Amino acid sequence: MKYCKKCVMPDTRPGIQFDSEGVCSACRHHEEKAKVDWDKRWKELEDLADRYRRKDGYYDCIVTVSGGKDSHYQLYIFKEKLKMNPLLVNVFNFSWTDIGWMNYNNMSDVFGADTISLHLNRKLARKFLWKALVKMGSPTWYWDRAVYAFPLRMGINFKIPLIIYGENVPYEYGGFQTEETYSAMNQISNDVVKEVAWDYWLDDDIQMKDLNTCIYPTKEEIASAKLEPIYLSYFVNWEGHKNMELMKKYGFKSLDDTKEWKRAGYIEDYDQIDTKGYLVHPWLKYPKFGHARATDVGSIWVRNGRITREEAVKLVKENDYKLDPEALKDFLDFVGHTEEEFWKAVEPFWNKDLFEKVNGKWILKDPIWKQK
Numbered sequence: 074m075k076y077c078k079k080c081v082m083p084d085t086r087p088g089i090q091f092d093s094e095g096v097c098s099a100c101r102h103h104e105e106k107a108k109v110d111w112d113k114r115w116k117e118l119e120d121l122a123d124r125y126r127r128k129d130g131y132y133d134c135i136v137t138v139s140g141g142k143d144s145h146y147q148l149y150i151f152k153e154k155l156k157m158n159p160l161l162v163n164v165f166n167f168s169w170t171d172i173g174w175m176n177y178n179n180m181s182d183v184f185g186a187d188t189i190s191l192h193l194n195r196k197l198a199r200k201f202l203w204k205a206l207v208k209m210g211s212p213t214w215y216w217d218r219a220v221y222a223f224p225l226r227m228g229i230n231f232k233i234p235l236i237i238y239g240e241n242v243p244y245e246y247g248g249f250q251t252e253e254t255y256s257a258m259n260q261i262s263n264d265v266v267k268e269v270a271w272d273y274w275l276d277d278d279i280q281m282k283d284l285n286t287c288i289y290p291t292k293e294e295i296a297s298a299k300l301e302p303i304y305l306s307y308f309v310n311w312e313g314h315k316n317m318e319l320m321k322k323y324g325f326k327s328l329d330d331t332k333e334w335k336r337a338g339y340i341e342d343y344d345q346i347d348t349k350g351y352l353v354h355p356w357l358k359y360p361k362f363g364h365a366r367a368t369d370v371g372s373i374w375v376r377n378g379r380i381t382r383e384e385a386v387k388l389v390k391e392n393d394y395k396l397d398p399e400a401l402k403d404f405l406d407f408v409g410h411t412e413e414e415f416w417k418a419v420e421p422f423w424n425k426d427l428f429e430k431v432n433g434k435w436i437l438k439d440p441i442w443k444q445k
């Protein structure tokens with residue numbers, strides 16, 4: 074594994090590129106952001122909002138939300154700053170933390186907006202999450218696919234073309250889509266939710282009639298509805314930590330506020346805190362790509378000057394390999410499998426190029442703390 078000279082991201086992150094100086098594309102994009110005229114970008118956002126603002130009282134836009142800090146921030150921008158009338162669109166979690174549920178309600182309590190929430194088929198989901206873990210090592214494929222498809226579908230059905238997403242993940246953090254653009258039109262093909270033929274999933278438990286929520290609208294449907302999906306991170310200087318600090322003034326709470334859950338493997342207490350079981354999914358990056366959330370967040374913090382690279386290396390060493398036991402329990406309670414079955418299912422996904430088995434444990438061959 075090769076690691077970025079500036080942050081702690083390895084070259085195993087899917088789609089990330091390293092330049093001749095050994096610096097990753099996410100760090101280079103971060104440098105570009107320092108040169109952006111944010112006042113000008115804000116003006117562009119106002120112009121765009123004006124184009125979609127309605128006079129008849131109907132919804133002006135859709136804001137896609139989970140209830141977290143970024144959802145709060147998106148609402149703050151579109152409701153408070155731009156004075157628009159958004160409809161919130163959400164895919165309901167299969168389980169909630171107390172704080173996640175509080176934040177979810179707080180969003181509408183504070184900013185005031187209608188929410189349409191999709192409650193996925195739980196009977197199917199139990200089978201699907203397990204199957205997606207065993208076959209693909211991506212247990213939440215069914216959920217994530219709905220998160221991408223549902224807002225577009227709602228935009229078409231409710232005739233609300235402007236759809237707001239938070240950050241452009243591949244551009245901000247490294248991935249296959251490297252173009253700096255406000256348009257989220259290509260988000261569904263960014264490889265975050267792997268594209269597979271439907272046959273890959275179908276069996277006695279999962280049939281085509283069950284997969285309506287996973288089907289993306291066609292290009293023709295999107296074009297005829299004149300959908301305009303956008304990333305807010307193009308228009309404002311997006312930083313998760315700052316969004317969190319600002320949104321605390323609007324009632325957003327982090328795990329530290331209630332001490333509900335001290336997460337293993339995490340170096341912050343404010344991101345993806347609405348559900349426990351889901352976190353099994355981001356952890357699976359560790360066996361597959363040799364890095365997990367501490368690397369992601371540590372890298373962002375280094376880029377934003379919150380910590381040094383040396384401090385990030387230490388955090389990665391202490392945290393990245395850890396799968397939070399409460400997250401695992403919540404996941405297993407939902408899918409109805411044992412821990413033993415879980416580790417057996419994960420076993421084939423340990424990347425033999427990156428790990429070696431020593432005394433029954435998978436050990437990273439080239440960890441960042443051993444790099445010269």
Ligand SMILES: [Zn+2]
Nearest residue numbers: 077080097100
């Ligand atoms: Zn980097």
